[in-house]
Amino acid sequence: MSDTLSSATAPASAPLTKWRPTGLLFIAAPILLIAIFLFYPALRSIWGTIYVRQPDGSYAFSIASYLYFFSDSYSLTNLGRTFWTTIVTMVLLIAINLPIAIYLRFSGSRLAVFIQVLALFPMFVPGIVIVYALIRYLGPNGLLQTLLEVVGIGGFQSPYLTPWGPVIGMVWDAMPFTLLVLTAGMSGIATSAIEAAQDVGAGRLRILFSIILPQIKNSLLVVTSLNFLGLFGQAFMPFMLGPTSPEMMGPFMLRTFSTVRDPLQAATQATIVFALCSVAGLAYVRSIARRRAAELVK
Amino acid sequence: MVMKRREFLKGTAAIGLGGVAAGLMGRTALAAEGTLDIFFNSDTNVVEFWGSAIKPAFEAANPGTTLNLVSGGGGASMNALAERAFAALQSGTDPQIDMMEAIGPYHPEGAIEAGLWDDFSTLNLSNMSKVNPAVIDNQWSLPYRGSQVVMMYNSEKVPTPPKTFEELVAWIKANPGQFAYARPDLGDSGACFIERALQEVMGRDESLFTNENYTPEYAEPMFAKLWVLLNDIAPSLYKGGEYTGGNTPSIQLLASGVISMTIAWSDMALVAMNEGVVPETTAVAQLQDLAFIGGYSSVLVPTNAANHEMSLKLADFLISPEVQNKVVTDLGGFPSINWSEMSPELQAKFANVATTSIPTFPGPWEPALFDGWYRNVASNLTRS
Structure with missing residues (x-):
């Protein structure tokens, strides 16, 4: 995460002038570790989904498990539910955190510090605690419902065990990270630019759309792509807070692997999720690379 | 890199073996006259239950006896301990095991035929008649929770x-x-x-x-x-x-x-x-x-246990109403004896769960x- 932050916020560093082999030596160890413990097993399992053991014991190329996935309405419904949950959560995260980030950037009051601490608080609470706390709070006959009834609002429908359950849990969980990246992006906006715009009579919305948003475009891209990766594969929140069916891909993969005991289909689901997530990963890498290139040109 | 990894593996294996050896030696050293070595397959909450609910009462009733409660360390090492008891039976030595908790009598193969485990159907423990017949899986396992x-x-x-x-x-x-x-x-x-x-x-x-x-x-x-x-x-x-x-x-x-x-x-x-x-x-x-x-958890007693008499006395104590009431109140378990033998308050509270x-x-x-x-x-x- 600190990588993301620094790349999203770091001021232009000294340009890389010479190509030095010692630099490569420094990164050799981590790259080797990633290759051995991540790439190799991942490639093996992807390979295993297309080069499949046949009933007679021999191995042959087959895309049957993919054909099954894309012709199985149950699997497709789960994939659709995963997209829905991810996108709704991402939109909510931006909608909630962007105003806070703007407020934190332009307010120097003590209240701002307090709000920042409060918004980062979820980072220090383990997920399992949040989940059980949310069930007690948002659940049927929970604290929220009781409070609402005290002030005379009835008819509360608990989001627990509905598609909104995991959305709420995941917004809670991903909020600190989103806010950190956005406030970091905000700090790069020069006050002088905004004052200049105000001087020529730009309204608040105009400043937001013409000055602030273009300058934090990169932060938004980073936060969107990384949140997508994190949310799409979530397993814990969906199965604690969400409905039984449709499932999100995280719990679905887990269940296919451990309960249905079908490693081939689980690997196929994982490969499909991986392929979809690599689009988001690509967007992230490109945004970093563009920034790097821009820095080098300077 | 490869060499290093291999050395690393060797090193960890040696440490692991050393640990096991030290553990076994420790257990051997603890075996003494009047000390019952009891090995548990159940989780620590069960060992703690024994430590607080069974050990003090049994030791007070039988002066000079100490219960040594040992976490067996999972199924594989419990099996190894059962093998040790079987080997000791064949060589006529002390197995250093007086009771084993929550494992079946079927490992090692041939142990039942060789008479490694006590057959509770022939032992006439004083509380045996109280045990609910529906919970008995085989005559060598004495169900207690x-x-x-x-x-x-x-x-x-x-x-x-x-x-x-x-x-x-x-x-x-x-x-x-x-x-x-x-x-x-x-x-x-x-x-x-x-x-x-x-x-x-x-x-x-x-x-x-x-x-x-x-x-x-x-x-x-x-x-x-x-x-x-x-x-x-x-x-x-x-x-x-x-x-x-x-x-x-x-x-x-x-x-x-x-x-x-x-x-x-x-x-x-x-x-x-x-x-x-x-x-x-x-x-x-x-x-x-x-x-x-x-499902019910049982205890097994090896017939060659050094403190065999005392082990059977402990087994009898386990299925006494005194311990069985605590199984319900302290451990949240179900009794293995008939509900009619339990305390009247518990009977009233659980009247609907008695099972056949x-x-x-x-x-x-x-x-x-x-x-x-x-x-x-x-x-x-x-x-x-």
Whole structure:
């Protein structure tokens, strides 16, 4: 995460002038570790989904498990539910955190510090605690419902065990990270630019759309792509807070692997999720690379 | 890199072996006259229960005797200990083991025939007649604590709990939204509910389901009948067919008062009731036609134990009402002796859970059953 932050916020560093082999030596160890413990097993399992053991014991190329996935309405419904949950959560995260980030950037009051601490608080609470706390709070006959009834609002429908359950849990969980990246992006906006715009009579919305948003475009891209990766594969929140069916891909993969005991289909689901997530990963890498290139040109 | 990794592996293996050796030596050193070495396969909460509820009382009643409670370290090392007892039997030496907890008598092979384990059916322990015959699995294992799936309900809203599965289904339909069970893969209590339902649609014939006989062709027609039953009750469940995410969430839902009945493991239910996290009026009940699935933990005594007399005395103590009452109150377990032998307060509280059968369900059936449930039952929920 600190990588993301620094790349999203770091001021232009000294340009890389010479190509030095010692630099490569420094990164050799981590790259080797990633290759051995991540790439190799991942490639093996992807390979295993297309080069499949046949009933007679021999191995042959087959895309049957993919054909099954894309012709199985149950699997497709789960994939659709995963997209829905991810996108709704991402939109909510931006909608909630962007105003806070703007407020934190332009307010120097003590209240701002307090709000920042409060918004980062979820980072220090383990997920399992949040989940059980949310069930007690948002659940049927929970604290929220009781409070609402005290002030005379009835008819509360608990989001627990509905598609909104995991959305709420995941917004809670991903909020600190989103806010950190956005406030970091905000700090790069020069006050002088905004004052200049105000001087020529730009309204608040105009400043937001013409000055602030273009300058934090990169932060938004980073936060969107990384949140997508994190949310799409979530397993814990969906199965604690969400409905039984449709499932999100995280719990679905887990269940296919451990309960249905079908490693081939689980690997196929994982490969499909991986392929979809690599689009988001690509967007992230490109945004970093563009920034790097821009820095080098300077 | 490769060399280093190999050295690293060797190093860790050596440390591991050293640890095991040190552990075994430690155990050997502790064996002494009057010290009973008891090895546990159960989790630490059970060892703690022995330490607080059984050890002090037994040592006070038998001066000069010390119980040495040792966590066995999982199935593989428990098996190794059983092998050690068997080897000692063959060589006529002291096995340094006086009792083993929560393992079966079938390992190592030939041990039963060679007479390694005491046969409790011939020993005439003074409390043996109190043991519920339904919980005895074999004559070498002495069951002393159990856990069984039960109906957990609010007695204020359910004055008379269902006695048969048919009555349970009727109650669910008559009280829409008041019943929930856990998803079978996330909570065994939910799995036990659908397995009991499967036994119900097949005429409660347990012999239809064995560890060896699962094939898709054989199971499909049975599952088809099961989906009909479960889909029939689904609209009457919590939220019109929603399922909880595990054993604890089921109890939580009952505790919040949204539902009046759920399916739970007895030990979890009893702990919740003892700790007061559920309303005072919460109660548990068992089906009387064919009970929900359950299991009992037993002890084995090697016939060549150095303190054999004392080990049998301890075994007898385990199935005494004194210890069995504590199994319920302190451990949240089920007693292995008849409820009529238990304290009157506990009898009154658990009058509805006494059981005459403790069925099991074969594991090889579960993957297809659970996945079929997701596809045929859970996915039919239509949200308004």
